[in-house]
Amino acid sequence: MSRANDPKLKSWVDVKPGSDFPIQNLPFGIFKTSTGKPGAAVAIGDFVLDLSLLSKAGLFNGIKFEASVFEQDSLNSFIALGKPITNAVRERVSDLLVIDNAELRDNKTLIAKALLKQSEVQMLLPVHVPNYTDFYSSREHATNVGTMFRDPKNALLPNWLHLPVGYHGRASSIVVSGTAIHRPKGQTKADDQENPSFGPCRLLDFELEMAFVVGKETQLGNSVSTANAGEHIFGLLLFNDWSARDIQKWEYVPLGPFLAKNFGSVASPWIVTLEALEPFKVESPKQEPEVLPYLKFEGKKNYNINLEVDIVTPAGISKTVSHSNFKYMYWNMCQQLAHHTINGCNIQVGDLYASGTISGPTPDSYGSMLEISWSGKNPVQMPDGTERKFILDNDTVVMKGYCEKDGIRIGFGECSGKILPAI
Amino acid sequence: MSRANDPKLKSWVDVKPGSDFPIQNLPFGIFKTSTGKPGAAVAIGDFVLDLSLLSKAGLFNGIKFEASVFEQDSLNSFIALGKPITNAVRERVSDLLVIDNAELRDNKTLIAKALLKQSEVQMLLPVHVPNYTDFYSSREHATNVGTMFRDPKNALLPNWLHLPVGYHGRASSIVVSGTAIHRPKGQTKADDQENPSFGPCRLLDFELEMAFVVGKETQLGNSVSTANAGEHIFGLLLFNDWSARDIQKWEYVPLGPFLAKNFGSVASPWIVTLEALEPFKVESPKQEPEVLPYLKFEGKKNYNINLEVDIVTPAGISKTVSHSNFKYMYWNMCQQLAHHTINGCNIQVGDLYASGTISGPTPDSYGSMLEISWSGKNPVQMPDGTERKFILDNDTVVMKGYCEKDGIRIGFGECSGKILPAI
Numbered sequence: 001m002s003r004a005n006d007p008k009l010k011s012w013v014d015v016k017p018g019s020d021f022p023i024q025n026l027p028f029g030i031f032k033t034s035t036g037k038p039g040a041a042v043a044i045g046d047f048v049l050d051l052s053l054l055s056k057a058g059l060f061n062g063i064k065f066e067a068s069v070f071e072q073d074s075l076n077s078f079i080a081l082g083k084p085i086t087n088a089v090r091e092r093v094s095d096l097l098v099i100d101n102a103e104l105r106d107n108k109t110l111i112a113k114a115l116l117k118q119s120e121v122q123m124l125l126p127v128h129v130p131n132y133t134d135f136y137s138s139r140e141h142a143t144n145v146g147t148m149f150r151d152p153k154n155a156l157l158p159n160w161l162h163l164p165v166g167y168h169g170r171a172s173s174i175v176v177s178g179t180a181i182h183r184p185k186g187q188t189k190a191d192d193q194e195n196p197s198f199g200p201c202r203l204l205d206f207e208l209e210m211a212f213v214v215g216k217e218t219q220l221g222n223s224v225s226t227a228n229a230g231e232h233i234f235g236l237l238l239f240n241d242w243s244a245r246d247i248q249k250w251e252y253v254p255l256g257p258f259l260a261k262n263f264g265s266v267a268s269p270w271i272v273t274l275e276a277l278e279p280f281k282v283e284s285p286k287q288e289p290e291v292l293p294y295l296k297f298e299g300k301k302n303y304n305i306n307l308e309v310d311i312v313t314p315a316g317i318s319k320t321v322s323h324s325n326f327k328y329m330y331w332n333m334c335q336q337l338a339h340h341t342i343n344g345c346n347i348q349v350g351d352l353y354a355s356g357t358i359s360g361p362t363p364d365s366y367g368s369m370l371e372i373s374w375s376g377k378n379p380v381q382m383p384d385g386t387e388r389k390f391i392l393d394n395d396t397v398v399m400k401g402y403c404e405k406d407g408i409r410i411g412f413g414e415c416s417g418k419i420l421p422a423i
Numbered sequence: 424m425s426r427a428n429d430p431k432l433k434s435w436v437d438v439k440p441g442s443d444f445p446i447q448n449l450p451f452g453i454f455k456t457s458t459g460k461p462g463a464a465v466a467i468g469d470f471v472l473d474l475s476l477l478s479k480a481g482l483f484n485g486i487k488f489e490a491s492v493f494e495q496d497s498l499n500s501f502i503a504l505g506k507p508i509t510n511a512v513r514e515r516v517s518d519l520l521v522i523d524n525a526e527l528r529d530n531k532t533l534i535a536k537a538l539l540k541q542s543e544v545q546m547l548l549p550v551h552v553p554n555y556t557d558f559y560s561s562r563e564h565a566t567n568v569g570t571m572f573r574d575p576k577n578a579l580l581p582n583w584l585h586l587p588v589g590y591h592g593r594a595s596s597i598v599v600s601g602t603a604i605h606r607p608k609g610q611t612k613a614d615d616q617e618n619p620s621f622g623p624c625r626l627l628d629f630e631l632e633m634a635f636v637v638g639k640e641t642q643l644g645n646s647v648s649t650a651n652a653g654e655h656i657f658g659l660l661l662f663n664d665w666s667a668r669d670i671q672k673w674e675y676v677p678l679g680p681f682l683a684k685n686f687g688s689v690a691s692p693w694i695v696t697l698e699a700l701e702p703f704k705v706e707s708p709k710q711e712p713e714v715l716p717y718l719k720f721e722g723k724k725n726y727n728i729n730l731e732v733d734i735v736t737p738a739g740i741s742k743t744v745s746h747s748n749f750k751y752m753y754w755n756m757c758q759q760l761a762h763h764t765i766n767g768c769n770i771q772v773g774d775l776y777a778s779g780t781i782s783g784p785t786p787d788s789y790g791s792m793l794e795i796s797w798s799g800k801n802p803v804q805m806p807d808g809t810e811r812k813f814i815l816d817n818d819t820v821v822m823k824g825y826c827e828k829d830g831i832r833i834g835f836g837e838c839s840g841k842i843l844p845a846i
C-alpha cells in the first residue's frame with residue numbers, strides 16, 4: 001500500500017468534508033486556464049495543482065523524467081513513463097501537500113500560480129485515446145436486456161458466462177465531461193413498418209460505466225495475464241456511453257452497435273490511479289461455470305465504488321435515478337484485459353476499456369433508462385411533474401462515483417453531459 | 424481531370440511495362456532506408472522518390488507548406504494540408520518526372536540520393552490510423568455468408584439493403600504489408616460441445632478488401648453528404664482483414680466480431696490518390712429498394728479495380744485463388760462516409776474505412792476462403808498437391824490490385840501477409 005493512501009494524512013490545502021479529492025486521492029488530469037496552454041494537474045480539494053510549475057520549481061528533482069510530459073494536452077507521455085515514475089510523482093505530490101511540509105506550503109509565490117480553483121479552469125479530456133473498447137460485463141445488465149428483448153428464462157446468451165463480451169467503439173467521439181452532444185439522427189424501423197425511416201433518435205439513453213486507462217503498452221502477438229493486468233492499468237474514470245436505442249435495434253445485427261453509439265461518449269476529467277483505489281478492493285462475484293484457465297485470477301479484483309446517476313431538467317430540477325456500484329461487475333478488469341489480448345491484440349498507452357453498463361440487482365441500481373423505465377413501461381417521475389422514459393432534449397445526465405472507508409472518500413468528480421436538440 | 428493523369432505522359436525514369444507505378448499514378452507512402460529516418464515518398468516504376476530531399480532542394484518552392492511534413496513516420500501531416508496542396512505536390516512531381524523536364528533529370532547528385540530502388544528500402548504503414556471502421560458492403564459476400572449460415576432464401580438480413588452495415592475495428596493492430604502475424608489463440612465452441620475450449624484458431628481466413636484513407640476531418644456533430652464525400656477521401660489502399668472464423672462464430676452475438684479480427688489487419692504501403700483513380704470510375708450497381716435520401720448519390724461512384732489473391736506455400740508455390748473487382752461494391756465509399764457521419768460522428772485525418780470482403784458473382788471471384796472453399800466443403804487444390812480449406816501456418820497471402828485503361832495501368836503494389844504458428 002502506498003504511503004500516499006494513509007488515512008491519517010492531512011493537507012495544508014483546505015479540503016472540505018465530502019470532497020472527492022482529499023490528499024489520499026490525487027488523481028491526474030489535463031487543465032487549461034483562459035489564457036494558458038493545456039497542462040497536467042493533480043486535484044486536491046476544490047483546487048488543481050499545476051504539475052508543470054512544480055516541476056519547473058525543481059520540486060520533482062529526485063524523480064527522473066522530462067518536465068515536458070506535464071506541458072502537453074494529454075497525459076499519455078506522463079503515463080507512458082511507467083508506474084515507478086508516476087507513482088513516485090503521486091507520492092511526492094502527497095509529501096508536498098502534507099500539512100507539516102513547508103516546502104510548497106510556504107512558497108506563496110509558487111502557490112499563487114500553481115494552486116488554482118477548479119471552478120476557474122477548464123478540464124480537458126485527460127488522455128488521447130488510441131483505441132476504445134466497450135465491454136458488456138455486468139451480469140445484471142445483460143440479464144435485464146436479455147429478459148426484455150429475448151427469453152426471460154434464457155436471458156444470457158450462451159457465450160456470456162464464458163467470456164467478457166466486448167466490441168470496439170469509436171475513439172474520435174469520446175469527449176470530456178461538460179461537452180454537450182446533439183441528439184443523433186439515423187435510420188430506425190418500427191416493428192410494424194415495412195421500411196426504415198430517417199429522423200432524430202427517439203430513444204436516447206445513457207449507460208453508466210467506468211473505464212480504465214492503459215498505462216503500459218504491449219507488442220502485437222503478446223498477451224497480458226490476469227496476474228499482470230494491474231501493471232497495465234494506470235487508473236479509472238467515469239464514462240457515459242450515450243446510446244440511441246432505436247438506431248441500435250435496426251442496425252446491430254449482425255456486426256454489433258455502430259451509429260447507435262459513436263455519436264459521442266463522455267469521460268470524467270480526472271483519472272483516479274489504481275493505487276489510490278487499492279484500499280477499496282473487494283471479492284468478485286462467484287463465476288459459475290468455471291472459466292477457462294486464461295481467465296482465472298487470484299485475490300480481490302473488484303472495487304467497491306459507489307455510483308450515482310442524476311437527470312437534470314433544463315430548469316435545473318434534478319433527480320437521482322440510479323445508485324449502483326462498480327463491485328457488481330461479473331467480469332473484472334484483469335479478466336477483460338487478459339481476454340482482449342489472448343489473441344495477441346496489442347494495447348497502447350491511453351487506450352480506454354469501458355465496463356459496459358453497470359447495473360445492480362435492484363431496479364434502483366440499474367444503469368440505463370432502458371432498464372430503469374423497463375423499455376419505457378415504467379417512466380421515471382421527475383420532481384417537476386414531468387416524466388422520463390428516455391432522455392429528452394436539453395436534459396443533462398450527471399454521473400458521480402466515490403469510494404468510502406475509514407473516513408476517507410476517494411471520488412471521481414463528475415461525468416456530465418447535456419443532450420441538445422438534433423441539428 | 425488532373426494533367427498528371429494524361430495517358431500520353433512519359434517519364435525519364437525507366438518504368439517497365441506492367442509496372443503498377445507509371446508517371447500517371449504517383450502514390451504516396453512512407454519509406455525508410457537501413458540507416459535513415461522514415462520519410463515520405465512517391466513511387467515511380469521500381470523506385471521511390473524521396474520527397475523530403477526534393478523539398479530541401481527547393482523543387483516545391485511554388486507550393487506553400489512546411490517541408491517537415493515529409494520528415495515524419497506517417498503521411499498524416501502531409502495529408503492534412505488538404506487537396507489543394509497534396510494535388511499540387513502530385514502534379515509537381517509529375518512535372519519533375521516528365522521525360523523532357525531537365526530540372527530533376529539532370530541533377531545527378533540529387534537523383535543519386537533521392538531516387539532509390541524500392542527493393543532497397545523498407546516501406547512502413549503510410550498513415551497513423553486514429554480510427555478504423557470495417558464495412559460489409561459487397562452484396563455477393565453478404566449473400567454467400569447468409570446462404571451458408573442462415574437461410575439461402577433470405578440470405579441478406581433485413582437492414583442490409585437499407586444501410587451500409589459496418590462496425591468499428593481495431594486500429595492498433597493494423598500493420599503494413601510484409602508483417603507476419605501469429606495465428607491467434609482463443610475460445611471456440613463446436614456445435615456438439617457443451618462448453619468452449621481454448622486453443623489456436625483452426626479456421627484462419629483472409630478477407631480481400633480495399634480501404635480508403637480520410638484526408639479531411641469533420642467536427643463532432645457534423646455530417647458529410649454523398650456529394651461532398653470525395654473531398655474527404657485522400658486515397659485508397661489494399662487491405663487484408665485477417666479473420667478467425669471459429670473464434671468469430673462463438674463470440675460475435677450480440678455485439679459483433681472482436682478477437683476474431685483484432686489480432687492483425689494488413690494494409691498495402693502505397694496510398695493511390697482518388698485523383699489518380701479518376702479515369703477508372705464506373706457506374707454503381709442498381710440499388711433496389713430505393714435508399715433513403717441521405718444515401719442517394721449522383722454520378723459514377725464505383726471504381727473498376729481488378730483484384731487478385733494468391734496463396735503462397737512455405738516452399739514458395741503460388742496459386743491465384745481469387746479474381747475480384749472493387750466495382751462490385753453495392754455500397755460505395757461516398758455512401759459509407761455519409762452513413763458513418765449522419766449521426767454526427769466525427770472523422771479524422773488518417774482514418775481507415777475498409778470495404779468489407781469484396782466478392783464478385785462467380786466462385787472464382789469470391790474474396791475469402793470461407794466462400795472459396797464454401798466453409799471447407801470445396802478445398803482449393805494447390806499446385807504442390809496439398810489443399811487449402813483455410814490458411815495454414817507459414818502460408819503467405821498476397822493481394823494485388825490495379826486499374827487498366829488506354830494502355831495505362833494504375834496499381835496498388837502488394838498487400839502481403841504471412842501466418843506464423845501460434846505462440
